[in-house]
Amino acid sequence: MQKSPSRTKFRNLPNLEFTRQRKFSRQTGSENGTPKTIVSAASLRSRLFIVWGVLMATGLGLSLNLYRLQIIEGSKLTQRARNQQMVNLRPFMPRRPVVDRNNNILAIDRPVYTLYAHPKLFDKSNEEMAQQLAPILNKDAGKLVKIFQSKRSGILLADGVAENIADHLISFRLNGFEFIQKYSRFYPQDDLVANVVGYVNLDRRGQAGVEYSQEKLLERSVQTVRLSRAGNGALMPDHAPQGFLHFDDLKLQLTIDNRLQRAARIALKEQVDKFQAKRGAVIVMDAMDGSLLALVSQPTYNANEYSKADIALFRNWTVADLYEPGSTFKPLNVAIALENGAIKPDDTFNDPGTIKVADRTIKNAERNGYRRINIAQILQTSSNVGMVQIIQRMRPTLYYNWLEKVGLGQKVDTDLPFEVGGRLKSQEEFLSSTIEPATTSFGQGFSLTPLQLVQMHGALANGGRLVTPHVVQGLIDSQGKIHYSPTLPRPRQIFSSTTAQKVVDMMETVVSQGTGKGSKINGYSIAGKTGTAQKASPNGGYIPGARITSFVGIVPAEAPRYVVLAIVDEPKGENAYGGTVAAPIVRAVMEVLIPLQKISPTK
Structure with missing residues (x-):
């Protein structure tokens, strides 16, 4: 049965409407038919002003901070940087010797050593080490063995070891021993002039005799020097003042014979x-x-x-x-x-x-x-x-x-x-x-x-x-x-x-x-x-x-x-x-x- 043309036209109308709607959507920029806001020129200008304002404020803030860092706090920060790059060093200076009227030594600073033992580094047995050290350190070998067995490292073995004894021990080339050098006041005459010369304590301060009354003459004048330090903390000797480690050879002479x-x-x-x-x-x-x-x-x-x-x-x-x-x-x-x-x-x-x-x-x-x-x-x-x-x-x-x-x-x-x-x-x-x-x-x-x-x-x-x-x-x-x-x-x-x-x-x-x-x-x-x-x-x-x-x-x-x-x-x-x-x-x-x-x- 043949359909009438008019009914066919009627049935196509909705399709036509849909087509129009899609065309309309393409013109308005909507994908699903939802209307999209159209950006005006005024809106674009507002956005540019905001961005420009933020940039200007940021730049001004950076400028103010730079002014604060370089002008207001510049000297302080420079000093802080120098402090980090420099180190204050006061080199140790021995006290001046004391001599009698004929130049005989009555008091003098001499190097001594603190001896530490690290048994974990020994290349011999504890017993062998003890037998070798006992007569030199004037200690009992059996007690030394017990000391070596007490800890694996960092054992204080002797303090104030004389230089000749330390040299003797070092000549053995034994592993596991550490010698820390320091200076100690020595009185070659023992008790002969003690009531005149006096003595110094562990802090190297005079406590009696001329060691006390003549402290200023016996202490060598030493100035604190500032040395440059590398990034890894190492001292840079190129910036050390010339001769800063040198000291005088003066002695305090007494009238005593x-x-x-x-x-x-x-x-x-x-x-x-x-x-x-x-x-x-x-x-x-x-x-x-x-x-x-x-x-x-x-x-x-x-x-x-x-x-x-x-x-x-x-x-x-x-x-x-x-x-x-x-x-x-x-x-x-x-x-x-x-x-x-x-x-x-x-x-x-x-x-x-x-x-x-x-x-x-x-x-x-x-x-x-x-x-x-x-x-x-x-x-x-x-x-x-x-x-x-x-x-x-x-x-x-x-x-x-x-x-x-x-x-x-x-x-x-x-x-x-x-x-x-x-x-x-x-x-x-x-x-x-x-x-x-x-x-x-x-x-x-x-x-x-x-x-x-x-x-x-x-x-x-x-x-x-x-x-x-x-x-x-x-x-x-x-x-x-x-x-x-x-x-x-x-x-x-x-x-x-x-x-x-x-x-x-x-x-x-x-x-x-x-x-x-x-x-x-x-x-x-x-x-x-x-x-x-x-x-x-x-x-x-x-x-x-x-x-x-x-x-x-x-x-x-x-x-x-x-x-x-x-x-x-x-x-x-x-x-x-x-x-x-x-x-x-x-x-x-x-x-x-x-x-x-x-x-x-x-x-």
Whole structure:
């Protein structure tokens, strides 16, 4: 059956509509017939402005940050960068050596090693290693084996190993050992000059003696240098200042003479042991300039093993402890009285053996009965009664002023550390009773250090000048040229040379005829004075039975120059006096001093 054309047309209409819709979609840009927004020119301009604004803001921010980094914080950041690229280095500098007046080494820095063991690297058995090392390290082989078995690595085997021992061990070419080098202070004389030189602690700081008082002279001046560092942290030597690792060859030279120091030490120790004394000291001074040729105390300590010593021994008691000098002060009182015209050299005095002052009775140490004696005999016999009468001829105020003038109650200002000043009662207390000048006349009622007594006797030996005792000569180089000398106080004239020599002449009779015969040396004129003093108690009064014996000598008497003082504290025995205990020490020291200083025999 044939279809009609009109129905066919009708059926195609929907297809036509669909075709139109697709055409419309292509024109509007929609894929599925959904309308798409058409972008206008204004919208495009807005987007460009936003992008441009973001770029401009970013650029401005970068510019501001760059300004902050380069201008505001530029110097700070530059410094931080340099700090990262540079390293501060303070090279280790050994302390300067200490030498005596003859250039003998007293203290020096030497290389030592810390030895570590790493058993895991041993190429031999632990037993073989122990057998090889034990005799060199002075250790037990069995204990070394146990030490090697305790850890596989990093075992501290020995500290402070000397360079020669380390070289010996290194020569074995053994695997598994590590040597860390450092420097240690070494004192070749052990305990001979410990009370003068002192010692340094583990931090290499002086703790006693000149190691402490002369720290600035012993420490070499080292400046911190800045070195460039590579990216891997390695130092760049091209930027190191030229010669920054070089140091001077200066040494600190002392006035001490090792030979005399040893002689004094032997003589002192012998008497201290013989009389079972608590302690003793010897001081030798050149009265011309105050230089100390020897300064010994007993007991002492080994500076190389200071950690084993009694801490009380670190204080040099010749400058740090006070005592009443007793009769060794009498020559100074005679000089004071002569200088003021209170007495004349040929004056004589009645000595009945006792004298009453205020409510006290003063006696002589030895009872000789009634006699008439001159001033030289007062010193020869150490008469307390005669000394009281001499001082009674002076006005107490004038006498007190002279005690201050000679230095009582003051410090010596030596270059040895921890010095204390002497003690003298106040003028008011001194003048309040006549007993004070009387007891002072024979060396009691005040106190001083042994070094100060040497200084005062030095004024008798050098023509009346009070010099400063010292041990530092200065800094010298390897050729002996002096680069630095300490500035000492100018000597102070306290007595006339005439007065000083008259007193020395009187002291000579003490050795030739009096209590000082124990110091006599044939062919040489020696002046001296013995002292046997009661020992003052810290709580007041005196310690029963305790005494300090001493002797001070001057050589040669006809041309005085050297002062030698020996003190022995609390000697035991019936015959323990200045003339029997201390005088032989001075004689032994002078027997060495005379040839060393080429002192000619008396004509």
